[in-house]
Amino acid sequence: MDVIKAHGASVPVVGLGTWQLNGAVGARITEQALRLGYRHLDCALIYGNEKEVGEGLHASGVKREEIFITTKVPHTELAPPALERAVKQSLKNLRVSDVNLLLIHWPNPHIPLAETLGAMAKMKREGYARHIGISNFNRCADREAVKVSSEPIVTNQIEWHPYLDESKVKGACDKHGIAVTAYCPIARGRAVGDEVLTSIGKKYGKSAGQVSLRWLVQKGAIVIPRTSKVERLSENMSIFDFQLSPQDMAAVDALSKPAGRVVSVGWAPNWD
Numbered sequence: 001m002d003v004i005k006a007h008g009a010s011v012p013v014v015g016l017g018t019w020q021l022n023g024a025v026g027a028r029i030t031e032q033a034l035r036l037g038y039r040h041l042d043c044a045l046i047y048g049n050e051k052e053v054g055e056g057l058h059a060s061g062v063k064r065e066e067i068f069i070t071t072k073v074p075h076t077e078l079a080p081p082a083l084e085r086a087v088k089q090s091l092k093n094l095r096v097s098d099v100n101l102l103l104i105h106w107p108n109p110h111i112p113l114a115e116t117l118g119a120m121a122k123m124k125r126e127g128y129a130r131h132i133g134i135s136n137f138n139r140c141a142d143r144e145a146v147k148v149s150s151e152p153i154v155t156n157q158i159e160w161h162p163y164l165d166e167s168k169v170k171g172a173c174d175k176h177g178i179a180v181t182a183y184c185p186i187a188r189g190r191a192v193g194d195e196v197l198t199s200i201g202k203k204y205g206k207s208a209g210q211v212s213l214r215w216l217v218q219k220g221a222i223v224i225p226r227t228s229k230v231e232r233l234s235e236n237m238s239i240f241d242f243q244l245s246p247q248d249m250a251a252v253d254a255l256s257k258p259a260g261r262v263v264s265v266g267w268a269p270n271w272d
């Protein structure tokens with residue numbers, strides 16, 4: 001598995017998204033993904049399924065040291081004492097002593113970012129997280145995070161797929177050596193039925209979903225597709241044996257639109 005390096009972290013380029021993988025499915029998909037070669041799990045306390053993900057992780061037989069685990073602190077738990085409790089709860093759920101990457105799930109304008117990042121740095125110093133990062137931060141918030149954090153920001157995890165142009169946020173992250181992780185990398189399944197992506201895929205013997213993932217990887221992103229179907233796990237990982245031409249990259253670029261987001265949260269701060 002290819003990795004992207006940022007501030008001392010080596011992040012596998014494809015990870016397993018785990019949102020909505022609850023109950024037996026969550027444990028089974030996590031276990032199978034690891035057995036098939038996935039080495040990166042994207043979790044969050046708020047998904048309510050870390051126990052199942054942990055179950056799959058431990059059942060897989062893959063050594064903990066080989067797996068890159070990300071989890072996220074909910075926007076409601078960003079004040080220092082709550083953050084610490086949330087992190088310890090995630091570790092307990094997953095049955096691990098630390099995570100590779102701890103993210104602020106969404107910024108919360110009511111809690112000073114410097115305090116939250118101070119608590120994140122403390123979690124790192126105390127050995128609960130090897131690296132820290134952010135999620136759903138826009139260009140300005142990226143800059144602010146870098147300014148106030150005593151520890152390097154390894155990634156900004158953002159919504160990114162062919163219907164959304166994230167080149168400005170990517171450019172801002174590049175300036176600070178922050179890797180970008182693309183969530184909803186197949187636009188919650190919408191990319192799968194896309195005619196343009198399907199016709200590009202035919203040239204390479206690939207599916208529309210694989211074109212979407214490959215386009216992101218060629219733009220330098222880490223991708224975390226989620227599937228509840230074992231048979232789709234390999235498909236979503238098989239994106240390293242072809243290269244989209246500049247013309248095909250441009251054709252995918254042309255799919256972006258101003259209202260291209262598939263995730264909307266009412267209380268999120270203003271976007272660029």
Ligand SMILES: NC(=O)c1ccc[n+]([C@@H]2O[C@H](COP(=O)([O-])OP(=O)(O)OC[C@H]3O[C@@H](n4cnc5c(N)ncnc54)[C@H](OP(=O)(O)O)[C@@H]3O)[C@@H](O)[C@H]2O)c1
Binds near residue numbers: 157182192236
């Ligand atoms: N930081 C954040 O705020 C944030 C927000 C959203 C998501 N995330 C993370 O990003 C991950 C991915 O995003 P997402 O789960 O929202 O959306 P996604 O990965 O873009 O899409 C998942 C959907 O695509 C379908 N799918 C997956 N592979 C497929 C394939 N090969 N062929 C056909 N359909 C396929 C899945 O259905 P099946 O299950 O039927 O395959 C599912 O409905 C999440 O799971 C989560 O870990 C983070």
